[in-house]
Amino acid sequence: MESFDPTTGQVYVETAVIPVTSMISSLLNNCTGKKQDPSEYRNQGPGCSTLYKAALRSCVWNITYPGMAESLKYYNWHHGERIYRKLKETDTLSAKAWAIFRTAYPDHMNDSYHLRLTERRGTNPFKLATLSKQISSLPSNTLTMLCIRNLFIAAENLSTDLLQFNHLAVLVLEQSRAENLYRGSIPDNDDALVKRWGRAVHQSGSFKQLKVLMLKHFDISLDALIGLTVFPALLLCNLESSGIYVDLKDTERMGKPYKYRNKDGELKWVQSLMGPTAQNAADENPEMTWKRPDITASNKMEILYEYTTKLGAGLPDTKERHPALSIDLGDHRTVQYYKTFSAWFFRALEPELETNGETPKRRVQIENQGGKPVGKKRKVASGAEGVTVFT
Numbered sequence: 508m509e510s511f512d513p514t515t516g517q518v519y520v521e522t523a524v525i526p527v528t529s530m531i532s533s534l535l536n537n538c539t540g541k542k543q544d545p546s547e548y549r550n551q552g553p554g555c556s557t558l559y560k561a562a563l564r565s566c567v568w569n570i571t572y573p574g575m576a577e578s579l580k581y582y583n584w585h586h587g588e589r590i591y592r593k594l595k596e597t598d599t600l601s602a603k604a605w606a607i608f609r610t611a612y613p614d615h616m617n618d619s620y621h622l623r624l625t626e627r628r629g630t631n632p633f634k635l636a637t638l639s640k641q642i643s644s645l646p647s648n649t650l651t652m653l654c655i656r657n658l659f660i661a662a663e664n665l666s667t668d669l670l671q672f673n674h675l676a677v678l679v680l681e682q683s684r685a686e687n688l689y690r691g692s693i694p695d696n697d698d699a700l701v702k703r704w705g706r707a708v709h710q711s712g713s714f715k716q717l718k719v720l721m722l723k724h725f726d727i728s729l730d731a732l733i734g735l736t737v738f739p740a741l742l743l744c745n746l747e748s749s750g751i752y753v754d755l756k757d758t759e760r761m762g763k764p765y766k767y768r769n770k771d772g773e774l775k776w777v778q779s780l781m782g783p784t785a786q787n788a789a790d791e792n793p794e795m796t797w798k799r800p801d802i803t804a805s806n807k808m809e810i811l812y813e814y815t816t817k818l819g820a821g822l823p824d825t826k827e828r829h830p831a832l833s834i835d836l837g838d839h840r841t842v843q844y845y846k847t848f849s850a851w852f853f854r855a856l857e858p859e860l861e862t863n864g865e866t867p868k869r870r871v872q873i874e875n876q877g878g879k880p881v882g883k884k885r886k887v888a889s890g891a892e893g894v895t896v897f898t
Contacts, residue, residue: 540598705734752848805833
């Protein structure tokens with residue numbers, strides 16, 4: 508707008524400053540469809556468009572603006588459902604728009620949302636830090652399921668970025684390091700990494716809703732269960748590496764499940780023997796569920812989470828089901844590594860019953876010695892010379 512100052516004879520132009528916006532794109536606004544600007548719409552048929560359709564296009568276009576998000580809750584679901592259905596029909600329903608409807612209509616929104624983000628194979632998950640900050644703006648009761656595939660997951664990603672996901676329910680980490688599977692020895696590099704990660708989780712009080720954890724293609728052995736024991740709500744975990752096969756080959760040969768105990772002899776984890784050929788329902792066999800080719804990774808995570816509700820029946824926070832935001836991040840192509848073994852472990856919710864008056868430490872010693880109680884002799888001093896007992 509040009510203006511003239513008669514006192515000085517100067518002509519100047521007034522301009523409006525554009526509000527400062529972030530240079531980082533909002534990942535929660537991604538969608539497969541393209542929104543249609545109402546100002547550029549032209550009716551293809553005879554005559555003009557109806558007033559209802561014009562209002563619907565305007566609501567769809569402005570659904571993520573603050574004014575629209577705040578006023579949506581004052582309208583009943585009869586009107587809000589029409590906008591939501593239009594967003595789904597045009598593939599313009601983003602994660603942010605889904606969260607807005609979750610906040611406005613918590614009693615009517617039961618659908619989960621699947622977000623797919625692609626990154627090049629073998630690179631670091633650069634979007635992870637940005638994603639965690641943007642998800643923190645979602646409603647507090649929104650569960651998050653995260654799958655990171657074929658990316659290089661470093662220590663800072665475990666102990667820093669992932670801890671920012673406050674409502675993480677399912678976490679799948681597939682490391683992109685095939686060369687570590689052929690070293691010819693039991694891998695132990697990532698065992699210490701998982702232990703430090705568990706220490707960070709315990710100190711920060713994170714992962715209070717994490718019930719399913721999968722670690723694939725890491726250099727880990729069964730010692731990684733030490734770090735996973737401190738996860739407060741974890742019920743089901745999957746470990747896949749060449750070191751797991753070395754540790755479990757004896758128990759697999761005998762057909763017995765592996766049982767992990769801590770230093771005090773308390774039972775913490777029990778191996779599941781339900782392999783890909785086990786005669787179980789698909790939704791009750793986690794290995795078969797994850798290898799299904801007919802469903803997406805987001806659907807697989809939802810099935811595994813529902814399965815943990817059966818494992819933790821009676822525990823708090825397992826009966827109520829909230830819609831979840833499922834995120835599939837990384838290279839989505841399936842990679843098959845040879846010389847690996849996938850083992851599933853369930854959390855031991857109840858301690859084992861004591862038998863024959865044996866303490867947990869004593870029972871561990873007996874199991875490690877082949878099931879035969881072996882002890883040294885001691886003499887009874889109260890007048891019973893020559894009598895010996897076994898301890």
